Amino acid sequence: MRVSGPTPVPEVRTGSCQCGDVTYAVTGPADDPHLCSCSHCTRISGAPTVEWVGFRAQDLRWTGPGGEPTWFATWPTLRRGFCPRCGTHLISVADGSLMVMVTAFSLDDRTGLEPVGHSFRAEAVPWMTVTLAPDPAHR
Known part of the structure; x- marks a missing residue:
C-alpha cells in the first residue's frame, strides 16, 4: 500500500x-508576466505599458454578477x-490559443508576478x- 501526502491545492x-461587476478566478500557475509597449496596447490602455500575465484558458472562469466581459476584436x-x-480592460485572447492573458493589475493579488520581459521595448x-525581474527559468 502506497501512502501519500495530501493532494496539493491548486x-x-x-x-x-x-x-x-465583472470578476474572475484563475486556477493554476501564472505564465510569462511581461510588459507590452506596442502601440496597440498603449492606445487601448492609455498608459505607457500594460502588464500581462498568462493562464490556461480552461482554468479561467467568470464569477461576478456581470458574467463575461464585452468582447471586441481589436486586431x-x-x-x-x-x-x-x-x-476596465481585463483580458486578451489570441485566436486558437490555449492561453489567455489577463491584465496584471486587474488581479487582486499580484504577488510573484513581477514582469520578466518587455515586448516592444524599443517603442x-x-x-x-x-x-525586469530575473527570468525564473534562469534562476
Missing part, C-alpha cells in the same frame, strides 16, 4: 474590473474583454525606465 487567483487575430459597465516612451 493556486487560485481572483480579479475584477474597477466597479466589481485581426485578437479579442479583448472589457467590463461593459466601467470599461516604449523614452522617459520610462523598466527593471
